[in-house]
Amino acid sequence: MADTATPAKARVLVVDDSSLVRLYYRTALERAGFEVKQAINGIEAMEKVLSEPYDLVIVDVNMPRMDGFTFLRSLRSGAADVATLPALMISTESGVQDIGEARMFGANFYLVKPVAEAELVRHVCVLTGATL
């Protein structure tokens, strides 16, 4: 749990259908002072971003019912306050065309799984403007 005495650096939504991946990101990010919420697919992610303010969404590609690309497309075509939400896409694919595709759908940054804790935290800091 984040230290409740100091305010969280930023609110991050982790979207991945693997409970282990979500736990891993949450553990690393909470340790670094972020507030972390989770969703299991793009539909739940949409419900969450529409309900509460977030500073960053971390989104997987392969998820049931709504994959990461479809989620991004929905996000970017939605109301202004959510359409500009920074998005870090984390995928198993490492090809140049996959990165290009992610950018086309509106990802601000792209990482390839498996992601090291330090690398994740560094990117989240950059994308939320927080300091390490």
Next chain:
Amino acid sequence: MDDSKGGSSHATHISPEQVQRFCEFVYRRTGMSFTESKRYFIDRRLEDRMAATGSSSFQEYFSLLRTDADHEIEHLINSFTVNETYFYREDHQFRCMTASLLDAIVHQKEPGGTVRIWSIPCSTGEEPYSIALWLMENWSQVDNYNIEIVGSDIDTRALNAASEGVYGDRALMRLSRDVVSRYFRPIAGGYYQIDEGLRNSIEFTRANLIDPQDMKQYRDFDLIFCRNVLIYFDDASRRLAAENLYDCLQPGGYICLGHSESMSRISPLFRVSRFPDAIVYQRPEADHG
């Protein structure tokens, strides 16, 4: 937390790791999540369900749960949620209806046009009657449109009770005394019967959400309340019900689910729509590629 009961034939010590497995399964399947503070509550419910299913270990129970043997998922969810029906249950959605949804719905309609609202399952009628009452009490434009409310259920006994419109204190507990006095009359046994005009204004029908033949007869709804039923269906039935409901809605029409339900566990056919009072789902106006 050690919950072992010395001497009990159901020695139900459930470890934290088992509770984790259980919680992750429930979250994945239903979308319901539990904070640490609910841990004791979960332990008790788990023990109850293990006893009810005659499971001698958590493993045995968990296997049963994963295969949804004997509709265990339904029993489990029921043990976690308050499941009684009463007037104005989850009224934030009715508030959403009059504050947001109806404006969008009638935007496309001529004055005097028809607004079609469906309550399925309607059970013993509290929901469709609540919709009618709420509209009369809260919608300034209620007299400007022709409102059709249909209440459907698979259970004919419930439908008969709905047509009778007789309720006890508990069902009416959320209604003000003023509303009760204006729309209900007291009858024998301390019960109340809802106004005859209201009883006649709701069309009650028998329908099965996963029967395509049944569902074919329902079309052009502007708003559907389908609360606290889809969560119990298996994967294949949820898909089918969602497709059926899609066809029953007007393009742009809305659907409201129950408070513990989410389309994220049901179907990608609908758009998530956020309003001040509720999250609802919308049949898209048009297809996108």
Next chain:
Amino acid sequence: MTSRETSAPYRAALDSPDAESRWTAARALAGQADAVPALAAALGREPTPRVREAMMTALIRIGNAASIEVILPYLRSQDAGLRAAAIEALQALPEAIAPFMEPLLSDDDSDVRLLATELARNMEASEATRLLCELIEREHHPNVCAAAIDVLTEVGTPEALPTLEKCAVRFAATPFLPFAISVAMSRISGAES
């Protein structure tokens, strides 16, 4: 009329230029085993997501080996949405998919192996454990192992522990995997009652 005769107009409508007609046709063909080839062909070229969804539902309702064979190739699709739709459809058919599990888990394509691990989630615990451990023992790809470990976290029996220990050694220097294995092992070991 035979089912083949009644389904003929719907099978033809799967080619309609109008999405609504294709949707109606797909819905009408649910459970019609003779429609599998037509659905197979239509699925590959269907641009509208909800129609694809209805075609998948139709195949699920047919639920036989032929419909599984039709869905399997979409696990290899470049389209993430199609892959997701295929896996969801297969997940709804746990009994029918059983004979396909070993071939899928030893497919040459690591993406297919990865997606297939998800199908073990609906299987009986010791069978799922056996299949996933066999996969992990021969698997080089960390993300495929990670996916298998995720499923074992839910359904794994203590028989999985030795495999997981060896896996931890193999991937000691790989991000995420040591964490994942440690959680999986604690969930599995904690499952004594």
